[in-house]
Amino acid sequence: MVIKLLLVIQGEPMGIEERKLREKEERHALIIENAKKLIIEHGVDYLTMQTLAEISELSKATLYLYFENKDAILMEILENAASDFVNFARSRIPGGSSGLQSLHALWMSYLKLFGESQDIIVLTGIKNYIDPQFPLGSEEGGSRFGSAMGEMLALIVEVLRKGVSDGSLEKIPDPERLAYTIIMIATSIIDSETRLPRLQRDPRKISLAIRETFEILLRGLAAEGSDRSLLTLTAL
Structure with a gap:
């Protein structure tokens, strides 16, 4: 007892x-x-x-x-959103896939996540608040910011290099610079719409603009004779 x-x-x-x-x-x-x-x-x-x-x-x-402070909150949200996106995208890239197949899967993941979650909008807003010039040489965001966004950049660079190596993508002189450009394009499209009041936003318009932009990039990067089905992103 x-x-x-x-x-x-x-x-x-x-x-x-x-x-x-x-x-x-x-x-x-x-x-x-x-x-x-x-x-x-x-x-x-x-x-x-x-x-x-x-x-x-x-x-x-x-x-x-x-x-x-506010920045500590924003940084945690950014880190979580960036990490979640990278993990989600990696889970949808088939093992043994070519660089072109991986790039197609990566961008379909981006569109799917945009359609199902607000995290892409939040991530874009925070990126532009902390360091609107990223990734074009600015270091205003500090090491935590660079590390969080670096996860996304590293995944894109990895896929581009795989495609160049296996011949499914055309030769890319500077994969890192191209990855920077892709990040800038994607976030700029979202940012232009999210500056509007929420009730005036049209998610379908944003999704269409992103999809069309990614398709142009796919067609420009794909090696000659590539599977045409990989040059189109299915509307979600």
Whole structure:
């Protein structure tokens, strides 16, 4: 009986600590989700610590216990969105596929994620807020920013080099520079639309513009005699 009582007493603090940890994690996730909602609805500039605290029903002091400033929140969202996209895209690139097949799968992944999630819009907004010149030589965003966006760039470069190596893509003098250009084009298309109030945005128009741009790039990069079905991106 004494042993049982001791186990209960010793076990109770663990239960309390676990509950506190879970509540902290849930509150952290809530803050991130509310920040993303504000960005989608109003843009990154509208997001402030005060506004975020209010919609999260927290005091500003409590919010600062989780994040030291707005940039810390944006960086976490950016890192998660970039990592999720890379993992999603890699999961959809078939093993043993050619560079052209991989590029087709990569861009279909981008379109699918854009159609099913707001993360691409959020990622674009944050990128343009932190460092609008990226990836064209600016380092304003710092190492964490460069690392997060670098994951996406590295995947594109990897696919381009694979295509050049296996002959499914034309020779590309500078795959890294082309990857930079692709990032700039894709984010510019989204940014031009997301500057409009949300009710005036047309996701189908954005998706069509991205798809047509990627198809032009596919046709320009594909080696002569390539499978024509890989030069078209199916509308989602």
